[in-house]
Amino acid sequence: GAGVSQSPSNKVTEKGKDVELRCDPISGHTALYWYRQSLGQGLEFLIYFQGNSAPDKSGLPSDRFSAERTGGSVSTLTIQRTQQEDSAVYLCASSRGQGGAGELFFGEGSRLTVL
Amino acid sequence: KNEVEQSPQNLTAQEGEFITINCSYSVGISALHWLQQHPGGGIVSLFMLSSGKKKHGRLIATINIQEKHSSLHITASHPRDSAVYICAVAYSGGGADGLTFGKGTHLIIQP
Numbered sequence: 001g002a003g004v005s006q007s008p009s010n011k012v013t014e015k016g017k018d019v020e021l022r023c024d025p026i027s028g029h030t031a032l033y034w035y036r037q038s039l040g041q042g043l044e045f046l047i048y049f050q051g052n053s054a055p056d057k058s059g060l061p062s063d064r065f066s067a068e069r070t071g072g073s074v075s076t077l078t079i080q081r082t083q084q085e086d087s088a089v090y091l092c093a094s095s096r097g098q099g100g101a102g103e104l105f106f107g108e109g110s111r112l113t114v115l
Numbered sequence: 116k117n118e119v120e121q122s123p124q125n126l127t128a129q130e131g132e133f134i135t136i137n138c139s140y141s142v143g144i145s146a147l148h149w150l151q152q153h154p155g156g157g158i159v160s161l162f163m164l165s166s167g168k169k170k171h172g173r174l175i176a177t178i179n180i181q182e183k184h185s186s187l188h189i190t191a192s193h194p195r196d197s198a199v200y201i202c203a204v205a206y207s208g209g210g211a212d213g214l215t216f217g218k219g220t221h222l223i224i225q226p
Contacts, residue, residue: 033214042218043201091158101146101165101205104214106158 002026004107006092012113013082021077021110025094031102032075033095034067036088037109043091049075082114121202121217129225134189136220138202141183148214149176149187150201158201161187192224 005024013019025032034046045059049069060066064082069075079086089109095102120139128134138147149161162169162176164185169176173192178185189196202217 043203043216045214045216093158097146101163103163104148104150104158104160104203106150106160108157 004092004094004105006090006107006110008110009108010111010113012115014115015084016081018078018080019082019112021079021090021112023075023077023092023094023107025073025075025092026105027073029094029096029102029105030072031095031097032069033093033104034075034077035091035093037091038088046077046090079112082112084114087112087114119202119204119215119217121200121220123220124218125221125223127223127225128192130193132192132224134192134196134222134224136187136200136202136222138185138187138204138217139183140204140215142206144183144204144206146205147178147185148203148205149185150203152199152201152219154198156198161200189222194224194226197223 004026007022011019030051032049035043036046037043047054047057047059047067051072052069064080067077089111091109092107093104095104118141122137146163146165148163150158151161152158161174164176164178173190175188187200199219199221201219203214205214
Protein backbone atom coordinates (compact mmCIF):
# COMPACT_ATOMS: atom_id res chain seq x y z
CA GLY A 1 0.00 0.00 0.00
CA ALA A 2 0.93 3.64 -0.32
CA GLY A 3 1.08 4.29 3.41
CA VAL A 4 0.86 2.73 6.82
CA SER A 5 -2.55 1.12 7.23
CA GLN A 6 -4.18 0.49 10.59
CA SER A 7 -7.36 -1.32 11.44
CA PRO A 8 -9.87 -0.97 12.86
CA SER A 9 -10.01 2.81 12.72
CA ASN A 10 -12.45 2.80 15.63
CA LYS A 11 -13.19 0.15 18.21
CA VAL A 12 -15.65 0.34 21.07
CA THR A 13 -15.50 -2.52 23.52
CA GLU A 14 -16.70 -3.46 26.95
CA LYS A 15 -14.38 -3.62 29.92
CA GLY A 16 -12.85 -7.06 30.24
CA LYS A 17 -12.98 -7.95 26.55
CA ASP A 18 -9.88 -8.61 24.45
CA VAL A 19 -9.06 -6.45 21.42
CA GLU A 20 -6.64 -6.85 18.57
CA LEU A 21 -5.28 -3.94 16.56
CA ARG A 22 -3.50 -4.37 13.27
CA CYS A 23 -0.77 -2.40 11.54
CA ASP A 24 0.30 -2.93 7.94
CA PRO A 25 3.52 -0.95 7.41
CA ILE A 26 4.92 0.40 4.19
CA SER A 27 6.47 -2.38 2.15
CA GLY A 28 10.19 -2.69 2.78
CA HIS A 29 10.14 -0.82 6.08
CA THR A 30 12.01 -2.92 8.62
CA ALA A 31 11.28 -0.75 11.66
CA LEU A 32 7.79 -0.67 13.13
CA TYR A 33 6.66 1.27 16.20
CA TRP A 34 3.54 1.20 18.32
CA TYR A 35 2.55 4.26 20.34
CA ARG A 36 -0.56 5.39 22.09
CA GLN A 37 -1.97 8.83 22.63
CA SER A 38 -4.53 9.40 25.35
CA LEU A 39 -6.90 12.34 25.10
CA GLY A 40 -4.93 15.56 25.33
CA GLN A 41 -1.69 13.74 26.09
CA GLY A 42 1.57 13.24 24.26
CA LEU A 43 2.79 10.13 22.53
CA GLU A 44 3.61 7.14 24.74
CA PHE A 45 6.01 4.56 23.35
CA LEU A 46 4.76 0.96 23.57
CA ILE A 47 7.05 -1.27 21.52
CA TYR A 48 9.50 -1.20 18.64
CA PHE A 49 10.14 -3.97 16.14
CA GLN A 50 13.20 -4.30 13.97
CA GLY A 51 12.22 -7.00 11.53
CA ASN A 52 10.33 -9.60 13.53
CA SER A 53 12.14 -9.02 16.80
CA ALA A 54 11.29 -6.55 19.53
CA PRO A 55 14.51 -5.49 21.30
CA ASP A 56 12.67 -4.03 24.25
CA LYS A 57 9.12 -4.62 25.37
CA SER A 58 9.41 -2.56 28.53
CA GLY A 59 7.18 0.19 27.12
CA LEU A 60 4.14 -2.05 27.27
CA PRO A 61 2.00 -0.74 30.17
CA SER A 62 1.14 -4.15 31.64
CA ASP A 63 1.21 -7.86 30.91
CA ARG A 64 -2.25 -7.48 29.38
CA PHE A 65 -0.52 -5.93 26.38
CA SER A 66 1.34 -8.01 23.82
CA ALA A 67 2.48 -7.48 20.26
CA GLU A 68 3.87 -9.57 17.51
CA ARG A 69 5.15 -9.09 14.02
CA THR A 70 5.43 -11.89 11.53
CA GLY A 71 7.18 -12.02 8.19
CA GLY A 72 8.76 -8.65 8.91
CA SER A 73 5.54 -6.99 7.86
CA VAL A 74 2.14 -6.90 9.55
CA SER A 75 2.03 -6.37 13.30
CA THR A 76 -0.77 -6.96 15.75
CA LEU A 77 -1.16 -5.35 19.17
CA THR A 78 -3.36 -7.33 21.52
CA ILE A 79 -4.89 -5.98 24.70
CA GLN A 80 -6.41 -8.58 26.99
CA ARG A 81 -9.08 -7.90 29.60
CA THR A 82 -9.37 -4.26 28.54
CA GLN A 83 -9.73 -1.55 31.16
CA GLN A 84 -11.15 1.94 30.81
CA GLU A 85 -7.67 3.44 31.12
CA ASP A 86 -6.72 1.62 27.93
CA SER A 87 -8.93 4.04 25.98
CA ALA A 88 -6.65 5.93 23.61
CA VAL A 89 -5.60 6.27 20.00
CA TYR A 90 -3.10 3.55 19.17
CA LEU A 91 -0.67 4.69 16.49
CA CYS A 92 1.66 2.67 14.35
CA ALA A 93 4.64 4.04 12.44
CA SER A 94 7.20 2.47 10.17
CA SER A 95 10.55 3.48 8.70
CA ARG A 96 13.38 2.06 6.66
CA GLY A 97 16.03 2.82 9.23
CA GLN A 98 16.53 1.26 12.61
CA GLY A 99 16.61 2.79 16.06
CA GLY A 100 14.76 5.90 14.92
CA ALA A 101 17.25 6.82 12.23
CA GLY A 102 14.84 6.86 9.32
CA GLU A 103 11.95 9.03 8.20
CA LEU A 104 8.80 8.02 10.03
CA PHE A 105 5.50 7.31 8.40
CA PHE A 106 2.48 7.15 10.69
CA GLY A 107 -0.83 5.40 10.24
CA GLU A 108 -4.09 7.17 11.01
CA GLY A 109 -4.42 5.29 14.27
CA SER A 110 -6.95 3.01 15.88
CA ARG A 111 -9.21 4.79 18.36
CA LEU A 112 -10.07 2.42 21.20
CA THR A 113 -12.89 3.21 23.60
CA VAL A 114 -13.41 0.90 26.56
CA LEU A 115 -16.79 1.32 28.20
CA LYS B 116 17.22 8.11 30.28
CA ASN B 117 17.25 10.75 27.59
CA GLU B 118 14.73 13.50 28.21
CA VAL B 119 13.35 15.70 25.47
CA GLU B 120 12.19 19.16 26.43
CA GLN B 121 10.17 21.38 24.14
CA SER B 122 9.37 25.05 24.49
CA PRO B 123 7.10 26.80 24.47
CA GLN B 124 4.35 24.39 25.43
CA ASN B 125 1.74 26.70 23.91
CA LEU B 126 2.16 29.50 21.40
CA THR B 127 -0.41 31.84 19.89
CA ALA B 128 0.71 34.23 17.16
CA GLN B 129 -0.69 36.40 14.41
CA GLU B 130 -0.66 35.43 10.78
CA GLY B 131 2.62 36.40 9.15
CA GLU B 132 4.75 36.17 12.27
CA PHE B 133 8.02 34.26 12.38
CA ILE B 134 7.65 31.24 14.66
CA THR B 135 10.36 29.40 16.57
CA ILE B 136 9.85 26.17 18.51
CA ASN B 137 12.71 24.74 20.53
CA CYS B 138 13.77 21.23 21.46
CA SER B 139 16.53 20.24 23.88
CA TYR B 140 17.80 16.78 24.73
CA SER B 141 20.28 15.45 27.23
CA VAL B 142 22.48 12.78 25.63
CA GLY B 143 23.96 11.97 22.25
CA ILE B 144 21.53 11.17 19.48
CA SER B 145 21.71 9.67 16.01
CA ALA B 146 18.73 11.56 14.63
CA LEU B 147 16.09 14.11 15.56
CA HIS B 148 12.62 14.26 14.09
CA TRP B 149 10.11 17.08 13.85
CA LEU B 150 6.51 15.91 13.51
CA GLN B 151 3.24 17.76 12.95
CA GLN B 152 -0.22 16.78 14.16
CA HIS B 153 -3.25 18.81 13.12
CA PRO B 154 -6.27 18.78 15.48
CA GLY B 155 -8.04 15.46 15.07
CA GLY B 156 -5.56 14.49 12.39
CA GLY B 157 -2.74 12.08 11.85
CA ILE B 158 0.95 12.65 12.44
CA VAL B 159 3.17 13.75 9.59
CA SER B 160 6.94 13.75 9.54
CA LEU B 161 8.32 17.21 8.71
CA PHE B 162 12.05 16.69 9.07
CA MET B 163 14.62 14.15 10.13
CA LEU B 164 18.06 15.59 10.75
CA SER B 165 21.31 14.68 12.42
CA SER B 166 23.30 17.84 11.68
CA GLY B 167 23.04 21.29 10.18
CA LYS B 168 19.87 22.65 8.69
CA LYS B 169 17.03 21.56 6.44
CA LYS B 170 14.42 23.67 4.65
CA HIS B 171 11.10 22.73 3.14
CA GLY B 172 8.91 25.54 1.92
CA ARG B 173 8.30 27.91 4.82
CA LEU B 174 9.67 25.46 7.38
CA ILE B 175 13.29 25.39 8.51
CA ALA B 176 14.82 22.97 11.01
CA THR B 177 18.23 23.39 12.57
CA ILE B 178 20.22 21.29 14.98
CA ASN B 179 23.28 22.06 17.11
CA ILE B 180 24.83 18.77 18.16
CA GLN B 181 27.26 20.34 20.64
CA GLU B 182 24.50 22.22 22.44
CA LYS B 183 22.02 19.32 22.10
CA HIS B 184 19.40 21.67 20.76
CA SER B 185 17.16 21.92 17.72
CA SER B 186 14.79 24.59 16.50
CA LEU B 187 11.87 24.52 14.11
CA HIS B 188 11.12 27.81 12.39
CA ILE B 189 8.05 28.80 10.41
CA THR B 190 8.31 31.86 8.21
CA ALA B 191 5.26 33.90 7.14
CA SER B 192 3.02 31.81 9.40
CA HIS B 193 -0.52 31.00 8.28
CA PRO B 194 -3.60 29.75 10.14
CA ARG B 195 -3.18 26.37 8.44
CA ASP B 196 0.10 26.00 10.36
CA SER B 197 -1.95 25.67 13.54
CA ALA B 198 -1.08 22.23 14.90
CA VAL B 199 0.91 20.40 17.53
CA TYR B 200 4.60 20.19 16.69
CA ILE B 201 6.47 17.28 18.25
CA CYS B 202 10.20 16.75 18.60
CA ALA B 203 11.49 13.16 18.84
CA VAL B 204 15.03 11.87 19.22
CA ALA B 205 16.77 8.59 18.57
CA TYR B 206 19.61 7.66 20.93
CA SER B 207 23.10 7.27 19.51
CA GLY B 208 23.20 3.75 20.92
CA GLY B 209 20.30 2.77 18.70
CA GLY B 210 18.16 2.56 21.80
CA ALA B 211 15.83 -0.36 22.06
CA ASP B 212 12.90 1.96 22.53
CA GLY B 213 13.40 3.64 19.20
CA LEU B 214 12.40 7.21 19.89
CA THR B 215 11.81 9.53 22.80
CA PHE B 216 9.19 12.21 22.29
CA GLY B 217 8.79 15.70 23.62
CA LYS B 218 5.36 16.67 24.93
CA GLY B 219 4.67 18.85 21.90
CA THR B 220 4.10 22.54 21.24
CA HIS B 221 0.54 23.65 20.59
CA LEU B 222 0.69 26.39 17.95
CA ILE B 223 -2.25 28.58 17.04
CA ILE B 224 -1.93 31.11 14.24
CA GLN B 225 -4.70 33.69 14.28
CA PRO B 226 -5.80 35.41 11.06
